[in-house]
Amino acid sequence: MLPEALHHHPHPALAHHFDDIGQQSEASTLGMWVFLVTEVLFFGGLFLCYLVYRSRYPTAFARASHELDVVLGTINTAVLITSSLTMALAVHAAQLGQRRLLVVLLLATMALGATFLGIKSVEYYRKFEECPAVLVALHLPGGEEGAGHACHVPGPGFSFEPAEHARHAQIFFSLYFTMTGIHALHMIIGLGIMTWMLVWARRGVITAEYFSPIEISGLYWHFVDIVWIFLFPLLYLIGRHV
Amino acid sequence: MATTVAHPARHYLNDGYGIASWLLTRDHKRIALLYLAGVTFFFFIGGAMAVMIRLELATPVGDLVTDETYNKLFTMHGVMMVFFFLIPAIPAVLGNFLVPIMIGAKDLAFPKLNLFSWYIYMCGGLFTLYALVAGGVDTGWTFYTPFSTVSSTTNVIPTALGIFITGFSSILTGLNFIVTIHRMRAPGMTWFRMPLFLWSTYATSLINVLGTPVIAITVLLVAAERLFHFGFFDPRVGGDPVLFQHLFWFYSHPAVYIMVLPAMGVVSELVAAGCRKPVFGYGFVAFASLGIAVLGFLVWGHHMFVAGESVYSALIFSILSFLVAIPSAVKVFNWTATMYKGAVSWETPMLYAYGFIGLFTIGGLTGLFLAAIAVDVHVTDTYFIVAHFHYIMVGGTIMGYLGGLHYWWPKISGRLYNEGLAKLSAGIIFVGFNLTFFPQFVVGYLGMPRRYHAYPPEFQVLNVLSSAGASILGVGYLIPMVYLMWSLRYGRIAGSNPWGAVGLEWTTSSPPPTENFAETPTVTWDPYEYPAVDVEGHVA
Numbered sequence: 001m002l003p004e005a006l007h008h009h010p011h012p013a014l015a016h017h018f019d020d021i022g023q024q025s026e027a028s029t030l031g032m033w034v035f036l037v038t039e040v041l042f043f044g045g046l047f048l049c050y051l052v053y054r055s056r057y058p059t060a061f062a063r064a065s066h067e068l069d070v071v072l073g074t075i076n077t078a079v080l081i082t083s084s085l086t087m088a089l090a091v092h093a094a095q096l097g098q099r100r101l102l103v104v105l106l107l108a109t110m111a112l113g114a115t116f117l118g119i120k121s122v123e124y125y126r127k128f129e130e131c132p133a134v135l136v137a138l139h140l141p142g143g144e145e146g147a148g149h150a151c152h153v154p155g156p157g158f159s160f161e162p163a164e165h166a167r168h169a170q171i172f173f174s175l176y177f178t179m180t181g182i183h184a185l186h187m188i189i190g191l192g193i194m195t196w197m198l199v200w201a202r203r204g205v206i207t208a209e210y211f212s213p214i215e216i217s218g219l220y221w222h223f224v225d226i227v228w229i230f231l232f233p234l235l236y237l238i239g240r241h242v
Numbered sequence: 243m244a245t246t247v248a249h250p251a252r253h254y255l256n257d258g259y260g261i262a263s264w265l266l267t268r269d270h271k272r273i274a275l276l277y278l279a280g281v282t283f284f285f286f287i288g289g290a291m292a293v294m295i296r297l298e299l300a301t302p303v304g305d306l307v308t309d310e311t312y313n314k315l316f317t318m319h320g321v322m323m324v325f326f327f328l329i330p331a332i333p334a335v336l337g338n339f340l341v342p343i344m345i346g347a348k349d350l351a352f353p354k355l356n357l358f359s360w361y362i363y364m365c366g367g368l369f370t371l372y373a374l375v376a377g378g379v380d381t382g383w384t385f386y387t388p389f390s391t392v393s394s395t396t397n398v399i400p401t402a403l404g405i406f407i408t409g410f411s412s413i414l415t416g417l418n419f420i421v422t423i424h425r426m427r428a429p430g431m432t433w434f435r436m437p438l439f440l441w442s443t444y445a446t447s448l449i450n451v452l453g454t455p456v457i458a459i460t461v462l463l464v465a466a467e468r469l470f471h472f473g474f475f476d477p478r479v480g481g482d483p484v485l486f487q488h489l490f491w492f493y494s495h496p497a498v499y500i501m502v503l504p505a506m507g508v509v510s511e512l513v514a515a516g517c518r519k520p521v522f523g524y525g526f527v528a529f530a531s532l533g534i535a536v537l538g539f540l541v542w543g544h545h546m547f548v549a550g551e552s553v554y555s556a557l558i559f560s561i562l563s564f565l566v567a568i569p570s571a572v573k574v575f576n577w578t579a580t581m582y583k584g585a586v587s588w589e590t591p592m593l594y595a596y597g598f599i600g601l602f603t604i605g606g607l608t609g610l611f612l613a614a615i616a617v618d619v620h621v622t623d624t625y626f627i628v629a630h631f632h633y634i635m636v637g638g639t640i641m642g643y644l645g646g647l648h649y650w651w652p653k654i655s656g657r658l659y660n661e662g663l664a665k666l667s668a669g670i671i672f673v674g675f676n677l678t679f680f681p682q683f684v685v686g687y688l689g690m691p692r693r694y695h696a697y698p699p700e701f702q703v704l705n706v707l708s709s710a711g712a713s714i715l716g717v718g719y720l721i722p723m724v725y726l727m728w729s730l731r732y733g734r735i736a737g738s739n740p741w742g743a744v745g746l747e748w749t750t751s752s753p754p755p756t757e758n759f760a761e762t763p764t765v766t767w768d769p770y771e772y773p774a775v776d777v778e779g780h781v782a
Contacts, residue, residue: 017348017426017757027351027425034417034451042455045489049463049474052485155471167479174472178463 013210025212032216036223039186043227046179050234053171060168062239064160067152068176069123073236076119077228083112084225091218094201097208102201109221110194113187120184124177133157153177176235183231186224193217249656249735250751257756268353269756274339275654276360281331282723284367287374288322289716291315296678296712299705304695312695313380314396320383325405326367328639329497332504333450334363334415336646337443339654341419343747343754344437346428346763351421359414366408373400382693384494387475387486391467399468402461409458412500416450419443428746430765434528437745437769438514438521441528442507445535449496449503452539457493460486484549491542499538501635502602503531505642506573509595512645513577515743516592517584520770523576530569537566547615548622556615563613570606574599589741590664594645597672601637605630608683623693626686632679644671644722651726652740656753657733663725671718677711744771 011021018024054061090105128134131151135141151157154174160166197217200206206214254271257263264272294315298306307315338356342349350356373379379401381390390398423436423444463474464486473479475486514521521527543551543559551559577599586592608630611617621627652658681704686692690701697705739748744767750759 015353017350017353023425027421030424031352031417031421034420035413038413038417038451038455041452042459045456045459045463048489049485052482053480057480154473167473170473170479171481174470174474178466178472 011207011210013205021210025210025215028212028216029219032219036219039223043179043182046175046182047230047234050175050179053168053175054234054238057165057168057171058239060165061172063162063165064152064169064172064176065236065239067150067160068236069126070236070240072119072123073232076116077232079112079116079119080225080228083109083116084222086112087218087221091211091215094206094211094214095208097211099201099204099206102206102214103198106194106198106201110191110198113191113194113221117184117187117191120180127152131157179231179235183224183227186227190217190221190224193220249753250755252755253656253751253753254756255656255753266357268349268357270338270342270350270353270356271654271754271756271758273356273360274335274337277330277334277338277363280360280364280367281327281335284322284326285331287371288319288327289719291319291322292712293716295319296709298695299697300709302697302699302702302705307695309695310380311378313382313693314378316693317379317382317401318374321370321379321401321405323635324383324497324501325408326363326370328501328635329412330363330415331501331639331643332508332646333419333443333446333500334359334411336439336508336643336650337419337446337504338415340439340650340747341422341443342426343750343758344440344745345423345426345431346746346759346765347422347426348757348759348762350418351426352418355414356418359411359418362414363408363411366404366406366411368404369407370401370404373397373404376400384490385461385464385486386490387464387467387483388477390464391475399465402465406458406461406465409454412450412454416447416454419447420451428763428765431746432765434525435765435767435769437507438510438524438527438531439504439507442503442510442531445531446500446503448532448535449500449538453493453496453500456489457497460489460493463489484546484551487546487549488542491545492539495542495545496535496538498631498634499534501639502642503534505598505639505646506531506602508642508646508649509577509598510573511745512591512595512649513580514770514772515649515741515745516587516589516595517581518587518742518772519580519584520768520772521576522579522582523572524769526572527576530572533569534566537562537569541566541613544613544618547618560613560615564610567606567610567613570602574603574606588665590659590661590668591645591649591741593665593668593672594641594648597668597675598638598641598645601633601641601675605633605637608633621686623691624686625682625690625692628692629679629682629686632682636679637675641671644668647722647726649741650747651729652736653747653752653754655726655730655733656736657729658736658740659729659733660725663721667718667721667725670714670721674711674714674716674718678708678715679711681705681707681711745769 013024014021015024018027086105086108090102090109093102093105128138128140131153133155134151134153134157150161151159152169152173154170154177158166158170158173160169194217197206197214200213254269257269258267264276267273294307295312298304298312298315304312338350376397379394379396379398381394381396381398385398385402423440427436463472466472467474467476473481475481475483477483510521510527541559541563543555544563547556547559577595608626612621612627612630648659648664685701685704685708688701690697736752738751740752741748746763746765749763
């Protein structure tokens with residue numbers, strides 16, 4: 001329960017249907033946890049597809065994972081873990097009511113998230129530029145110059161060496177683009193939430209008594225990180241020694 | 243009951259007038275009415291498709307519509323009814339209205355999210371309507387691959403996106419209910435003092451939150467497969483079409499319980515109020531709801547007995563499917579035991595409760611036929627299946643929905659409807675329903691497959707009976723539209739508790755004030771604490 005004094009001066013962020021700010025914070029925290037459960041199931045469908053096809057076509061998947069840039073993937077993993085650190089520190093700063101530190105840490109988290117997306121788009125672009133059909137479809141330069149050595153973007157133009165694995169490798173790359181694409185979409189939504197939190201932090205809505213918006217945004221951010229912690233080994237690492 | 247009572251001076255319906263006061267409202271009761279308008283609209287669109295289907299099937303030859311049009315009709319009938327009527331109907335209309343009031347709260351935990359859910363729902367519905375207007379979709383509501391991903395040339399993607407969008411409305415509504423029930427209960431409202439409607443709403447919300455994201459990713463993959471030729475479900479690159487069926491039924495079987503569990507909750511309320519008795523075995527009924535929710539997630543494989551499933555997994559799924567009968571039967575027996583020596587009423591809500599119990603029993607028992615692998619192989623994709631799930635969805639869910647709508651209508655509107663007309667239409671619906679769907683059990687068992695617009699002439703008699711029943715059923719659904727609308731203006735003032743029922747919703751005025759209660763109630767009593775009566779019905 002909250003100190004008696006707070007009841008006499010309700011917090012400005014208290015919604016009319018809650019008794020006190022503590023109940024409101026508990027409700028929003030529980031709401032975010034429930035939402036994350038739905039997210040687990042959402043990604044769960046994709047992980048199930050991955051599991052089924054990885055176990056059916058282990059060789060093709062191992063070969064295909066060689067075609068991903070493990071250096072960029074590793075750097076991105078480090079970037080994302082660091083962003084989780086700055087996010088956790090941001091929650092701590094919010095709890096202590098350190099507004100300026102909170103703003104700095106939110107900005108750092110956003111910068112690291114944007115770096116991740118930047119590196120990810122470099123990886124995507126390198127795959128796209130090997131596929132003339134994709135470049136033409138996306139109106140990117142270079143599409144008229146003809147084929148590169150292999151096109152790993154699933155679809156009619158897909159090609160893979162050795163050819164015996166080409167069909168199953170296409171499923172690998174379909175999974176790669178779908179899983180990392182949906183993960184990237186979650187990152188973009190996360191950046192939107194962080195922008196929103198930044199505005200609230202600067203306006204002073206976030207105080208030592210009312211920090212649950214930062215806390216639940218942090219929960220979301222960590223969740224998106226954890227998804228990547230699973231995606232990275234599944235897509236880049238398993239079977240690299242083959 | 244007292245007829246001299248007047249409306250309270252201030253209630254949620256006169257707290258602001260004009261379109262904006264409705265479209266921007268955060269009051270769960272007004273949002274419930276927005277949903278009421280939405281689900282009714284989509285119900286009649288889905289119903290129009292059913293009319294066309296039954297008209298076509300009145301004759302053995304395909305003479306009213308072409309086979310392609312017929313495919314689109316049953317697809318849109320299924321999509322509209324399942325995703326835009328049956329799944330949201332009871333939770334989003336009655337649940338929205340009642341969950342906060344029944345626990346003594348001022349509103350749901352997230353009122354803005356609640357309004358947003360309604361907009362998402364309407365947006366998904368309009369998306370799907372666009373697919374209909376743009377030429378329809380012919381995959382069936384099940385979207386089986388590879389037909390939906392490779393072969394079909396119809397509007398699969400808009401329909402899939404419509405379902406995807408609407409799924410978020412289910413998820414967010416479920417989330418809102420879970421958090422509200424956990425965090426917003428009034429002082430003294432312990433879990434075991436909650437009305438059983440809340441237990442089943444809670445169980446339903448769990449399924450919504452756990453199942454809906456899986457159908458979301460599944461339809462997204464179907465759309466991606468069509469757009470980018472990924473190959474997840476395409477055998478040409480090693481993809482597995484049956485994987486789609488697993489993903490689809492992992493949601494869509496539990497979705498059956500999303501539809502019927504809330505109706506069971508409604509029936510528990512109706513039976514208690516209609517018999518003036520506590521529900522027999524409250525704890526068993528409450529946990530049966532959770533049991534159905536949990537078991538419901540473990541039985542999806544029984545939709546795939548003929549889809550190349552291994553004998554061993556089919557065996558497991560068969561046993562688990564039989565197990566669902568246990569919590570379902572617990573409920574049916576407990577409702578019946580509640581009626582035993584109760585002051586049983588014959589008012590309209592109770593008529594629907596009787597209808598529900600009888601029809602759900604038939605639907606549930608025929609479900610056991612389908613859990614048995616050998617019988618299922620014989621009747622898969624026949625009208626037996628169609629009859630079975632309509633007994634659950636129409637005989638169960640719609641009976642529960644209409645019963646609940648009648649029971650709480652005085653609370654929602656503050657007025658009473660015409661009891662005679664209401665009883666008449668409840669009778670018409672019951673007769674029409676059975677005439678429509680019972681012959682389908684027979685014709686299905688005789689071997690008539692579903693989803694064909696033409697059939698051998700020897701099945702005509704049963705099909706004509708079914709079409710005749712459907713027209714009676716249609717009339718039965720139209721009459722409540724008329725007298726409920728009529729009652730809004732001309733009905734007698736209901737007073738706060740026209741049924742003499744217990745429960746927090748009957749302690750506040752009808753219609754309730756925007757904050758639901760003048761003062762937050764403190765609960766000191768158990769649910770359904772009806773006074774004991776002697777054999778003549780006098781309070782002892």
